[in-house]
Amino acid sequence: MDLSRQRELARHLASLRRESRQQSGLDAHLVPPDADTAYRVAQMVEEELGWDVVGWKIAGMKPGLQRQLRTSSPIYGRVFAPLIEVSPATVEHARQCSPIPEVEYQARLGADLPPRALPYTVEEIGDAVASLHPGIELAECRFVHDAAFPPMAAILADGAGSGTIVLGEAIADWRSRDIANQAVVLNCNGVERRRGSAAEAIDHPLVPLTWLANELSRTGIGLKAGQTISTGTLTGMLRPKAGETYLADFGPFGTVSATYA
Template sequence: MTPDDEARLVRLLADLRRDRRQQSGLDPALVPPDEAAAYRIAAEVAAELGWAVGGWKIAAIKPEMQQALRTNAPIYGRVFRQFVTESPATLPGPQLLRPITECEYMVRLAADLPPRATPYSEDEIADAVASVHPGIEAAECRFAHDDRFPPLPAILADASGSGTLILGPAIPDWRNADIPGQPIVLTVDGRERRRGTAAEALDHPLAPLTWLANELSRTGIGLAADEVVSTGTCTGMILARPGETHTADYGAFGTVTVSYSA
């Protein structure tokens, strides 16, 4: 991949985000050669857009989801501030790029986690957490999921398909709450479509959050206070269509609702 190709991809991904457009396929010359290049390009796309970063998404924590996303390790991407909101939310269904609903725990940070030479421990990460919330990610990809869908590095360059994060209420006394064992049920227009737990999907939200802090630190990037991190799906993925209402029931932790307008 030449410097000119890299610049072309940065401009393309920035334009697709600005215009809320999706395209089929990608010129093979524009596919990043590896994950490191893809993440570097994702940072350049963010700089080109000039949008404030409001947080991060994590995906593919466990092997089953890694297989579905064609990777052998977790992945991450930036989420822009204007796409972090609270439940109940209404999103413009016809303008979205075939959004995927995922039930995820969201963590808001109370303190910066700057890059450093030694890895962060899970206890240090816990001390930097302001709150933990039930949530929904409405993920979007700038590439159509068809027979021309590009390789994974192209998706990583697109911030791993980041879209909108919808936060529910903060979980009281989250350190002592049974977050791993709490059943989560996703309904679409009142009909159950998915269910799961954090224990099955990612153990506890602190595990992927610690992974992200250390993965970013390794590349010279830090997490910042007030950023929101979506820690990975607990219920798998389901395509959302205009006119539908998706509700994630987290039991004692409350519900999160997103309506996709027709």
């Protein structure tokens, strides 16, 4: 895929994102041939939009979700300003592209993690986290989930389904708490829909965060202080309807809610 086609795809994806619009399928000549090319296109989308990158999303840390996502490795995408909101949040369902609410821990960085030759350790990443929050990622996709749904590389170019991040209050003394084993419940209009834990889905929020830091280091991008990272769904994926309110209950760590108006 030559540079001109990469740029053509980036401009198209930027237009879809600006207009809160999606489409069915993608012309074969615009599908990136591999993940590295797809991530280069995603960086071009950032350039085309001119929007600040205020965070990142991670998905597919374990094989079960990787199979659902049609990938053999974790994936990541940019979160753009102003798409980080404080709970309770409301979005317009009609303007969301194939929306999916995902219960996730959100890590806010207090230090830069620039590219370097030596891999980052989990301990270093923990020291760089200023706060850890309960949250919900309101994921989106610029491609309709139909029979023409394009290969995963096209989704990576689109930011791996990145949308809005909804943050709860910071978890006090999070490093001394049992984050991994805390049960998390997702309720919809007061009815339980899903439950899970970090131990089951991602091991611990620092595990995907360390993976992302090393991936972005490898590609020369790095992470920056102040960015918020959504570390991966704890409750799987489901499709919301207009008028539904989703409340994520993290027990002693607090609750987070988002309404699809």
